[in-house]
Amino acid sequence: MPSRAPALNLKTINPAVLDVHYAVRGELALKADKYTQILADPKEKNSLPFDHVVTANIGNPQQRGLNQVPLTYWRQVISLLENPPLFEEHLDVIKQIYPEDVIERAKSLHQEIGSVGAYTHSKGVLAIRKRVAKFIEERDGFPADPESIYLTAGASAGVSSTLSIALQEGDGCMIPIPQYPLYTATLAYLNAKPIPYYLSEANDWSMDHETLLKAVEEAKKKNIPVKALVIINPGNPTGACLSHEAMEAVVRLCYEEGIVLMADEVYQTNIYDPSHRPFVSFKKVLKGMPKEIADTVELISFHSISKGVSGECGRRGGYFECVNISDEVMEQVYKMASVTLCPPVSGQVGVDLMVSPPKQGEPSYEKWKQETSLIHENLKERSYLMAEHFNKMPGVSCNPAEGAMYLFPKIQMPQKAIDEAKKRGKEADVMYALDLLDATGICAVAGSGFGQEPGTYHLRVTALCPETAEFVGRFEKFHREFMEKYK
Amino acid sequence: MPSRAPALNLKTINPAVLDVHYAVRGELALKADKYTQILADPKEKNSLPFDHVVTANIGNPQQRGLNQVPLTYWRQVISLLENPPLFEEHLDVIKQIYPEDVIERAKSLHQEIGSVGAYTHSKGVLAIRKRVAKFIEERDGFPADPESIYLTAGASAGVSSTLSIALQEGDGCMIPIPQYPLYTATLAYLNAKPIPYYLSEANDWSMDHETLLKAVEEAKKKNIPVKALVIINPGNPTGACLSHEAMEAVVRLCYEEGIVLMADEVYQTNIYDPSHRPFVSFKKVLKGMPKEIADTVELISFHSISKGVSGECGRRGGYFECVNISDEVMEQVYKMASVTLCPPVSGQVGVDLMVSPPKQGEPSYEKWKQETSLIHENLKERSYLMAEHFNKMPGVSCNPAEGAMYLFPKIQMPQKAIDEAKKRGKEADVMYALDLLDATGICAVAGSGFGQEPGTYHLRVTALCPETAEFVGRFEKFHREFMEKYK
Numbered sequence: 001m002p003s004r005a006p007a008l009n010l011k012t013i014n015p016a017v018l019d020v021h022y023a024v025r026g027e028l029a030l031k032a033d034k035y036t037q038i039l040a041d042p043k044e045k046n047s048l049p050f051d052h053v054v055t056a057n058i059g060n061p062q063q064r065g066l067n068q069v070p071l072t073y074w075r076q077v078i079s080l081l082e083n084p085p086l087f088e089e090h091l092d093v094i095k096q097i098y099p100e101d102v103i104e105r106a107k108s109l110h111q112e113i114g115s116v117g118a119y120t121h122s123k124g125v126l127a128i129r130k131r132v133a134k135f136i137e138e139r140d141g142f143p144a145d146p147e148s149i150y151l152t153a154g155a156s157a158g159v160s161s162t163l164s165i166a167l168q169e170g171d172g173c174m175i176p177i178p179q180y181p182l183y184t185a186t187l188a189y190l191n192a193k194p195i196p197y198y199l200s201e202a203n204d205w206s207m208d209h210e211t212l213l214k215a216v217e218e219a220k221k222k223n224i225p226v227k228a229l230v231i232i233n234p235g236n237p238t239g240a241c242l243s244h245e246a247m248e249a250v251v252r253l254c255y256e257e258g259i260v261l262m263a264d265e266v267y268q269t270n271i272y273d274p275s276h277r278p279f280v281s282f283k284k285v286l287k288g289m290p291k292e293i294a295d296t297v298e299l300i301s302f303h304s305i306s307k308g309v310s311g312e313c314g315r316r317g318g319y320f321e322c323v324n325i326s327d328e329v330m331e332q333v334y335k336m337a338s339v340t341l342c343p344p345v346s347g348q349v350g351v352d353l354m355v356s357p358p359k360q361g362e363p364s365y366e367k368w369k370q371e372t373s374l375i376h377e378n379l380k381e382r383s384y385l386m387a388e389h390f391n392k393m394p395g396v397s398c399n400p401a402e403g404a405m406y407l408f409p410k411i412q413m414p415q416k417a418i419d420e421a422k423k424r425g426k427e428a429d430v431m432y433a434l435d436l437l438d439a440t441g442i443c444a445v446a447g448s449g450f451g452q453e454p455g456t457y458h459l460r461v462t463a464l465c466p467e468t469a470e471f472v473g474r475f476e477k478f479h480r481e482f483m484e485k486y487k
Numbered sequence: 488m489p490s491r492a493p494a495l496n497l498k499t500i501n502p503a504v505l506d507v508h509y510a511v512r513g514e515l516a517l518k519a520d521k522y523t524q525i526l527a528d529p530k531e532k533n534s535l536p537f538d539h540v541v542t543a544n545i546g547n548p549q550q551r552g553l554n555q556v557p558l559t560y561w562r563q564v565i566s567l568l569e570n571p572p573l574f575e576e577h578l579d580v581i582k583q584i585y586p587e588d589v590i591e592r593a594k595s596l597h598q599e600i601g602s603v604g605a606y607t608h609s610k611g612v613l614a615i616r617k618r619v620a621k622f623i624e625e626r627d628g629f630p631a632d633p634e635s636i637y638l639t640a641g642a643s644a645g646v647s648s649t650l651s652i653a654l655q656e657g658d659g660c661m662i663p664i665p666q667y668p669l670y671t672a673t674l675a676y677l678n679a680k681p682i683p684y685y686l687s688e689a690n691d692w693s694m695d696h697e698t699l700l701k702a703v704e705e706a707k708k709k710n711i712p713v714k715a716l717v718i719i720n721p722g723n724p725t726g727a728c729l730s731h732e733a734m735e736a737v738v739r740l741c742y743e744e745g746i747v748l749m750a751d752e753v754y755q756t757n758i759y760d761p762s763h764r765p766f767v768s769f770k771k772v773l774k775g776m777p778k779e780i781a782d783t784v785e786l787i788s789f790h791s792i793s794k795g796v797s798g799e800c801g802r803r804g805g806y807f808e809c810v811n812i813s814d815e816v817m818e819q820v821y822k823m824a825s826v827t828l829c830p831p832v833s834g835q836v837g838v839d840l841m842v843s844p845p846k847q848g849e850p851s852y853e854k855w856k857q858e859t860s861l862i863h864e865n866l867k868e869r870s871y872l873m874a875e876h877f878n879k880m881p882g883v884s885c886n887p888a889e890g891a892m893y894l895f896p897k898i899q900m901p902q903k904a905i906d907e908a909k910k911r912g913k914e915a916d917v918m919y920a921l922d923l924l925d926a927t928g929i930c931a932v933a934g935s936g937f938g939q940e941p942g943t944y945h946l947r948v949t950a951l952c953p954e955t956a957e958f959v960g961r962f963e964k965f966h967r968e969f970m971e972k973y974k
Binding site: 003006008012015017018021022024026029033060061064070075076079080093096114117118119121153154164165167168189227228255258259260292296310312313315316325328329332335339341342343344347 | 493501504562563567643747801803811
């Protein structure tokens with residue numbers, strides 16, 4: 001019998017998959033991986049003009065080489081929960097190394113959860129959801145319902161599942177430009193239409209009612225029903241925090257146009273100067289508006305343990321809260337969650353530790369305070385320093401970040417570079433990023449992966465790399481040479 | 488301003504979601520939850536005719552009340568990995584309670600992974616994938632490529648993602664009847680067509696080439712392109728293990744008809760009598776067939792840490808292996824995996840512990856052997872005992888299970904019961920299951936949730952409940968009364 005052609009090829013697989021793009025882990029990241037392997041090989045490591053790869057492309061604080069340590073309290077509690085005999089049979093031994101509040105927390109969680117190896121409720125452990133509700137209430141001053149809260153495998157899983165429920169094929173979903181490309185990737189997969197609204201670089205990456213309305217009108221002209229609006233606050237990649245006024249404009253638009261508001265707030269504790277612009281949640285803004293708006297606009301808010309100062313990306317923990325969504329739709333949300341059984345229990349515990357940290361007076365508090373403050377200060381310092389240096393480089397400008405963990409400098413791309421990139425079949429900022437990697441080992445993502453005003457070029461760089469001065473020095477050298485090459 | 492109607496209702500959300508059904512956690516499970524809450528309330532607990540709910544609906548071995556303990560070796564290693572200071576600063580203390588091989592394993596994993604809080608490669612940690620490849624090679628005697636292996640958040644996530652890549656809207660996917668309803672749910676969500684092939688209850692729930700071909704021909708008549716075939720071995724809910732001959736017939740069909748073979752093998756270590764019918768993987772069967780078949784049929788095989796004897800459902804760990812899938816499609820698989828960043832690291836570690844358990848001679852081996860053997864023996868004993876009792880009940884017959892952790896007894900449903908159920912707007916086995924819950928607290932899933940030959944009625948019951956005699960006694964009493972009521 002002769003062989004036959006494969007059943008699966010690019011024409012026979014789900015065509016929506018072909019339209020999905022995710023630059024954060026695309027060509028550049030794969031090349032950086034390859035370089036990391038080369039550098040690990042004693043025979044080949046001298047073949048590159050640098051001795052280590054600097055991963056400034058992914059917001060992954062606990063990655064090797066970035067020297068952000070996990071929070072002690074978290075890891076102590078989780079280690080006990082993983083192996084209850086430690087606080088059952090071996091309590092006397094454990095008391096030698098663990099503070100009392102850690103042991104109590106683990107015992108209490110074990111009482112509530114049982115084994116971390118068992119499936120939980122599909123929404124996540126109720127006791128944890130209750131504490132998430134309490135966290136939300138204390139943050140905002142408005143009630144939260146544990147039954148409208150879903151724990152998820154990171155915020156990404158929640159974004160994916162809620163968009164896949166809310167959107168029909170052909171529905172429009174407003175997205176900020178620039179945005180975190182999970183959104184464009186998900187919309188492509190769902191055959192939904194992204195409706196871009198441009199954030200204004202000249203105005204702290206904000207937007208106003210007019211910008212939003214313009215985007216809605218563009219969609220209407222094309223007969224695209226606008227179903228949802230995604231907003232990321234604090235912003236990724238921009239690092240910008242919205243004013244109360246801007247947030248009200250968004251909510252008002254959603255009210256007027258019958259749009260579901262999806263608020264990605266995973267960076268809510270990465271605010272560098274809370275005295276200047278503290279984090280305000282969209283829930284709080286919504287509930288503070290007139291009653292007919294407050295009780296009508298459908299809102300889904302997302303949070304995660306991957307960012308903030310915990311940086312527990314690999315643990316896959318997060319949640320979403322639904323507000324003003326009908327019971328019949330919430331039943332569908334529950335049903336879809338039940339098919340995937342339950343979110344990772346370790347991630348659920350991470351959410352609990354995030355929303356209920358050690359309290360003042362408890363034995364773990366001082367160390368927790370010290371660790372979280374240090375991480376926060378380091379991030380802030382690096383971010384300010386990098387922005388300062390970017391702004392000094394000729395042909396580079398950079399809005400300082402108010403939060404999140406990224407910088408999004410703009411490169412004045414020389415025409416010759418644009419032309420050369422075209423010859424290579426790439427966007428100019430992609431070519432810049434690839435050349436940057438080849439020359440320095442620094443891996444940053446081109447702005448085109450996030451979206452940008454046409455004719456502008458950016459780079460997204462994380463503020464996570466230690467040895468900022470050395471990093472900046474290498475970057476500056478490359479940039480000078482690049483500008484010289486293409487002047 | 489007047490309030491407006493919600494943007495989200497059952498007409499405006501993704502219509503594919505409405506077609507998704509997942510009986511395992513549906514109406515019955517929610518009712519069982521409600522009863523659990525009532526029983527926990529001192530004021531209400533006497534209002535029910537039973538004092539505890541027996542969850543025989545979900546394959547969740549570590550659930551409270553089922554008394555299956557986690558494997559000691561696993562939890563010791565994971566607890567150390569969660570908190571490296573335990574084997575760094577506190578090694579002297581830990582040595583008092585942990586054996587040396589546990590400490591070495593944790594150190595080694597920590598060396599390979601780094602922090603369990605960092606994102607890993609989107610396919611999962613390479614070192615773990617290498618050991619998964621080795622496990623597959625040792626099991627089957629054929630090479631496995633770590634780059635074609637993807638670690639996933641349980642097998643469910645892998646099934647979901649591969650089907651969502653492989654299938655276009657309107658594509659047909661063959662599924663066994665009865666099947667685990669993740670498959671029908673996923674196909675509904677993808678707007679793909681389930682093509683049932685009936686397993687024969689009279690023949691150990693097997694199927695032959697003729698049955699499969701008949702299903703393909705039915706699909707062709709309806710102009711449904713048959714893209715994939717799902718097979719679950721050992722079976723869920725049937726517990727049946729396929730003969731080598733039956734497996735070859737499946738592979739041959741996939742070869743002849745250009746069908747992608749999706750082999751759900753999560754119960755491969757739940758085989759009660761390996762001397763009678765040991766587990767043989769589809770990979771092994773495929774690679775043992777003539778070259779043109781062995782090198783052509785596209786196969787995706789799934790495994791999980793949730794079942795077997797580890798029962799680590801809440802940890803969300805598993806993997807899939809792709810065989811004979813083109814590079815261009817594998818690139819798309821990678822791309823989609825990158826959008827969800829990486830599988831939970833704790834689950835990845837679970838996969839490693841599953842494929843590389845303690846070896847004979849190592850300090851942890853004896854205890855591990857003892858624990859796994861006990862769990863295995865208990866499961867087998869309970870399964871045989873329950874099947875025996877089901878077969879003694881008038882109007883009930885039950886194929887003994889050869890593996891997995893379920894029984895799927897058939898109920899000879901009295902016509903009066905069928906009529907009464909119809910009045911209530913339900914399938915007769917759903918009514919039976921609800922009445923069983925109301926009368927005894929036993930929660931089992933009706934066969935209609937899995938699919939069955941029309942005119943037959945089944946129940947899926949897990950073999951996980953301790954106090955089997957008591958369980959069986961309650962069941963028998965209910966059954967007698969039910970049959971009496973509707974005779």
